[in-house]
Amino acid sequence: MNPSMLSKIVLATMPYMPLKYNRRLEVVVGLILMAKDLWISDLQSGDMVEQEISIQGWVKRSRSSGKIIFLSLRDSTGNIQCVAKKDTLDEQKFADLKSALIESSLVITGTVKEDQRSGGNEISVSDVEIIGSVNPEAPFPITESAMAAADGGETEFLLDNRHLYLRTSRMTTMLKIRSSVFGAIHSYFRGLDFVEYQAPCFVAGAVEGGSTLFEVPYFGRKAYLTQSWQLYAEAAMPALERLYTIAPSFRAEKSRTRRHLTEFWHAEMEIAWGGNDDVMAHGEALVRHICATLLEERSAELESLGRDLEMIRRFAENPFPRIRYDEAVERLQALGVDIEWGDDLDYSKEKILTADFELPHFLTHYPKVAKPFYHRPDPEDDKYVLCHDLLAPEGYGEIIGGGERTWSEQEILERIDEEGTPREAYEFYIDVRRYGGVPHGGFGLGVDRVIAWLAGAEHIREVIPFPRDSRRVTP
RNA sequence: GCCGCUUUAGCUUAGCUGGUGGAGCGUGGGACUGUUAAUCCCAAGGUCACAGGUUCGAACCCUGUAAGCGGCGCCA
CATH class of the missing domain: 3.30.930.10 (Bira Bifunctional Protein; Domain 2)
Structure with a gap:
């Protein structure tokens, strides 16, 4: 398969991705990098304040009231708080986001804001797409209490659930x-x-x-x-x-x-x-x-x-x-x-x-x-x-x-x-x-x-x- | 190969000398427009690892089995 074919296939299968070029790979192999190329660490660096972005990640934690949701999004580089308000987000999207359990994967679109209340930068959410949802009958098992019990060590439960513990x-x-x-x-x-x-x-x-x-x-x-x-x-x-x-x-x-x-x-x-x-x-x-x-x-x-x-x-x-x-x-x-x-x-x-x-x-x-x-x-x-x-x-x-x-x-x-x-x-x-x-x-x-x-x-x-x-x- | 310990709800645990198992988190429902492990109200969720025994009565005492954890020897 030649590189241009590969990138076309990727474009067709992942329409939600904001495609950008990865400079290094482009130079070395002449290939358009098709996967994620924006990271939470980029957003936290401060260079992207007031920019409109889309970013992929997983739910680390979520809190909500009737009209506002605070969701901590994580990826491999760090965490960032996303704030969604009922009056600025589609009603169905707001409900989707509210029901996204820990470790649901999603794509968040919004504006990067500097905000002291979140201790750094946060995302003001304008759109959201749930990619992989989590069944409420079988929520992510690595809970705060499981982690606290291990306290740096490892319990039998964490060893049995190693495949999930890796994400902590x-x-x-x-x-x-x-x-x-x-x-x-x-x-x-x-x-x-x-x-x-x-x-x-x-x-x-x-x-x-x-x-x-x-x-x-x-x-x-x-x-x-x-x-x-x-x-x-x-x-x-x-x-x-x-x-x-x-x-x-x-x-x-x-x-x-x-x-x-x-x-x-x-x-x-x-x-x-x-x-x-x-x-x-x-x-x-x-x-x-x-x-x-x-x-x-x-x-x-x-x-x-x-x-x-x-x-x-x-x-x-x-x-x-x-x-x-x-x-x-x-x-x-x-x-x-x-x-x-x-x-x-x-x-x-x-x-x-x-x-x-x-x-x-x-x-x-x-x-x-x-x-x-x-x-x-x-x-x-x-x-x-x-x-x-x-x-x-x-x-x-x-x-x-x-x-x-x-x-x-x-x-x-x-x-x-x-x-x-x-x-x-x-x-x-x-x-x-x-x-x-x-x-x-x-x-x-x-x-x-x-x-x-x-x-x-x-x-x-x-x-x-x-x-x-x-x-x-x-x- | 040897020694020690543990096993109670999805997770973490309380449960005194044996008398019908409680809580926090999580999940579901409800309230809340700035939360930081949010808070408040309600609900569901248990063959107390398994099998015997003792007892009027066992999560609790005894025996066995299983799984797991910690450590020693040996090594990186």
Whole structure:
């Protein structure tokens, strides 16, 4: 279909639309943009006072008396109050508007007025068309009381009605912040000439411990959903040298915490010719870039969530401290925590360690016994591996895990045997090392965790549209 | 895998030591020309999650089941 045909069809099917040109799309693809091109944020900007406009949106709330209706209209950019008076609107239209329930969609025509009584601009309504009405026998179920009960968290009812909860201002705000975080990750890596690279979701072997794999039937065989892009990225490392992805990873953990999802978005990177410190530098720079991007693009949204912008500025502008595992253990022991050298740092210990942190901290050089085979042992002391975790403050826990990879064939075989892992499952991974292996490394960042941390969400579920955990796959 | 908690109207909830379940919001009807979660009047709406048990009598006590939520371990 050619572009002019498309716009004609649109013109024919949407006669109520005030058609305008979208300059950017017109220039890029020579296409007339046919959909909505006037937004509530435009009306609130103040540039359109006294102009006659038509605007599409949904009813956020409505109040009426016998002769006047106050209706708060919302779209994806904000809210504006519409005022309809019985003596200036057709009788039938007035009745239609009065009966429009919350989340009815409509097109309002009227004049933009500056009015202190509505705290900004409002629309003096001259015409209205209801597009999608709402049945009074089944009104929009997300009520004030449902929202108030959640008070920033989420109730069972809101989780069951997630498809409708998405329209509320809190969820919309979270999704806008989420979009900016994804954008920041792409702009960071692309700005440094990394290549975006995709790995399969169906895999044959585990990256992390095998117990957390989702098994799926695969034409009479068993396959698993990927836990990480890493092993496939290491295969492409000699080809691309700098690569990254943002993709879902799956973990069949029965965890029920504010930090866990079974399907989460994983930003991962891999670089050739680099070691633990190089990888860590990228992790820090990426997280600081995300913070700076949010300050630039989403300050209003963060403030509406009650976030302290100065705190996020602190994350953006200061280097992240680095401490070795040994030092962390000593600190914890000094605080009276029951921990021995060689124990992994579980969440309860992380929480104690990070309680006073004003910045994210890197924890490096874990004992070899606490980490899987692909971590490279430290040549200076092979009790340790060259790895790092980035711990976020405020109890949000680990947001990055990464490090240098075991890169020679001999070393990887030793580590696999030492762990008792069967070699067969990793044949391609080992083979990659037989042809010009080089030092390399990478990290994985839990995108949803970063968003939850920066947005101050009570639970990771609040920052993903349709959360998946061990007890919920619907809606 | 382990521990804890919850379930009363569409939503949010009150319901004391067991004695015929109340309210706010929402919905419907009515009043009101500047409301900000508008206000005022009226109405409809309940097998108290389900199944047993104890009791003269159970939303309430006991047992089981189900669904959900919170947390731990593990991890991003």
